[in-house]
Amino acid sequence: MKLTLYVWRQKSAAQEGEFRRYDMQEVSPDSSFLEVLDLLNEQLILKGEEPIEFEHDCREGICGCCSMVINGRPHGPKKLHTTCQLHMRNFEDGATVYVEPWRAAAFPVVKDLVVDRSSFDRIIQSGGYISVNTGSAPEANSVPIGKEVIDTAMDAATCIGCGACVAACPNGSAALFTAAKISHLGLLAQGQPERYDRVLRMVDQMDKELFGSCTNHGECQEACPKGISIKYISMMNRDFIRATAARVMDPKGAMKAQ
């Protein structure tokens, strides 16, 4: 099949970028989208041009590296897929495809389609953990956790940290990412002692990273390759309100959620 690609090329964060057109012939419908970029890159290198830099690693939809918006949709047209899992049979022969990086102030472009997502790491560092030192854990089965609870936590924990939610959000909000981690830990018995501190700290850090605010469009859950629901944003909001109320009632925090 044939393909016309318009790919965002940007030499560095400091320089302006632009779309460049590439016409592809003889693309196999069985190849993945990234394999088409591989092919294009091989052609570019042999012409002495610089290949398109794009982030990729596992190529099976779990590492969360790929970060491109394809025809206006993060990870392309197929729901519940990452770019690396996208195959060309999802495109029509002769299609025109625009490929751009995630666009968000919190994800500055490094080069071409590569963006800097360290803001996500800092959100996790602000509280996305349970404080347990190696060696101090109790016997695993000493705390039973209901199957429905663990399933709901797992639905949130499945986040791969790709940033598609931010890329899709018209406001560039990281609410879904942050909420998924807060809910994953907040639902579990092990996560209770730090539950309120965690939500306050993580929301605070999220705001410091120049993300926009959630206006409940729901675009994030449509773009999420793991199908994480915006119900977790609601849960985060609820915990945030409760945490603040708990702080007001009980500034020393002795009556934290247990």
Added chain:
Amino acid sequence: MGLVRNFYRTTVGKKVVMAVTGLILVLFVIGHMGGNLKFFAGIDAATGTHKLDHYAAFLRTMGSELFGHAGVLWMVRVGLLVAVLLHVVSAVQLSRLSMAARPRSYAVQSFRSATPASRSMRYGGMFLFVFIILHILHFTTGTIHYQGFEHGRVFANLMSGFQPWYVPMLYVIAMAALALHLYHGVWSMFQTMGVTSPAWNNGARCIAKIVAVILFVGFSSVPLAAHFGLVEGDNTPTAMAAIVER
């Protein structure tokens, strides 16, 4: 105070402020619409005045034993003003944050779940803000009333105020904007307050739809009925002429 400031400093805190003030405003407009429907209640046979005017008088006299004439009314007005200001200020602040968060837009724009309602919140909100000011100047102060505005004669003011065709048109458009705003806003309020759950989510969506439709129909009925003379009351040409003359 520090806690409140910290709370408001976050995006979630601002959203909660928007949700709470939004809730106050929604409850107000529902009550307002209920009052408006007195427009269709006709003339009180005993006093010879329209029941809507009775209702308007009641709004001033309620609670007067305790708070003096129109005391409660003014408290409500101040409360609403504060709610509107908070709603608008947080909206402006959040919008600025969000616009800064996406410095460059995509070459291809593609929405999957964002609705015209959710995407028009900012612009619809701005329009409604302007409308509210016009509406107060129109029927509360009478400043921009067509002609013959008289305090306390609400029914007559409505009948005359809606005579030029563009006035009811503006009102109906504004009510459509309100309905659109609330269709997303009411559901969004539940989501922001953290009271949605998978089971309750459809319920919240449903409430939002019902509120939007009822308000649109209820509010729009008055200007249309007034303009087209579809209502019982002193809407006879002679009475109208008398009002205009006066």
Added chain:
Amino acid sequence: MQFQLDAKIPSGPLDRKWSKHKFDLKLVNPANKRKYTVIVVGSGLAGAAAAASLGELGYNVRCFCYQDSPRRAHSVAAQGGINAAKNYRNDGDSVWRLFYDTIKGGDFRARESNVYRLAELSVNIIDQCVAQGVPFAREYGGLLANRSFGGAQVSRTFYARGQTGQQLLLGAYSALSRQIAQKTVSMHTATEMLDVLVVDGRARGIVVRDLRTGRISTHLGDAVVLCTGGYSNVFFLSTNAKGCNVTATWRAYRRGAGFANPCFTQIHPTCIPSSGEHQSKLTLMSESLRNDGRIWVPKQAGDKRHPSDIPESERDYYLERRYPSFGNLSPRDIASRAAKERCDAGFGVGPGGLGVYLDFADSIKRLGRKVIEERYGNLFEMYESITGEDPYTEPMRIYPAPHYTMGGLWVDYNLMTTIPGLFAAGEANFSDHGANRLGASALMQGLADGYFVVPYTIGDYLARSGPSGLGSDHAAVASLEREVGDRIKKLVSLNGNRTVDSIHRELGRLMWDKCGMSRNAAGLREALQKIPAIAERFWREVRVTGSGEELNQCVEKAGRLADFLEFAELMCIDALERNESCGGHFREEYQTPDGEALRNDNEYCYAAVWGLRGTEGGRLTHDLTKEPLTFENVHLAQRSYK
């Protein structure tokens, strides 16, 4: 280089060795710990766990990964689960049984003491992960669930849907993030280690390249831990992430570390077959599929009928036929080889006849579609998305693919390599899996090494040897940085007419054909002839664009391939030297009459530890040192899963 190998295996009975050893290990005074800098390279399960645990202990840790976030290390892709001898199922499991299964699964080519420690620590790992919030699957009663895995007759595998590796890594990553926030660990993402600094026989730091700016710098430390994974990408097509490479361990080898059993590679039986030339990597599907899927090929060679048109009587369920007691749950090496055997004999299905069926029809009939969907839904979706076929209605096609490497840097019981101060943990070392790794054991080993072994043994090393004391103004620092910089410059200057990937594909195809699932002496000799020629073509014909002073994936790939080209030779040399078949190393000359691996315990019951001798005529030469393996607690037997 010949080594005086001392595995430092503690004396005493097997089940007391680790506790005795822990007591014998020297401790670093808590107040002194922050004066020591430990460098951890890699942020997968072993690296993140080690960095977090060392940080918690109070060491000054620096952690490096080439990805843009530590959460993306390839451990994230492990699907099936993690073994632990909890015996929650009451089905007769025990530390001893896990130990025995692992030794036997590894075809008796692993060290007893290390494997026993691994089995012991497995239970602590589950406790630790649960406490971190890892959402392992649970029963309705709220207690942890288990599933079965290949090579075991007990149900001891803990799992989080088909994303166990991801969840365990996120657990370790969250612990690491906590330490980063507490400033005990400084994290260097998008940074690739390109050399180890060895001065006066001790590892004292690493030289790295910042992948975003190209800046080359040295990080000095008192100990270095390599947790840099395996080298399956020597085959180009493998289930590893595209970035996985041998550079860190190979550079350590070139600085004097021993490399053990490089020919022990694992070919995973349940991968999605390649669909054509454009293929850039192979996708694995969890082995857990074999719990409910039945593997078969048509009884008639070259049968082109649609699978649903082939009646039951004309299907050959060859694993069930050959290994009645383990059947579809036979260990990986056996299942992979059996598939290759059928395909080579012309019974394969799909494009090029490189595939066998994995059929769920019976299970769907027995358990209902819903149960199957619950167990494997995401894997089925993945299969459908890649192949465009619906595995609920027609059988999957699978084919083996390179997946894991048992070989790695030689380490002693303390996980220290032959270079003092240089440790290796996780897949990067050779220690626990012998010639074949059992399913769900890689996660276990990475975490055991990272959480529970390295933090102790590094303390002992530091307490005994004291601070490194090397200043950044030492001449060796500047000279090594220059050397690394020159190598980058040389790569950037390559201006031929081929791409790095095309050479890598060429190397990969050769390695797959000659040093893949089965090997023979003639083929290996042929490979040893051809690899230098490919390497020569690499240096002559490759084109690298851009500069070294920016983000340039072309340079990164070229550097990694240059190391793979050197390493591939050693792999073949090792495979040629080992004149026996064991585990994943199947030498066609050495098999039983019915085609099973034929071990030679008299001559090859050792770990082959290679050391760099020097360069002769532009080629590297290597020396072999043998670490004899002694089995005091298990009886060496032919591995049978019949």
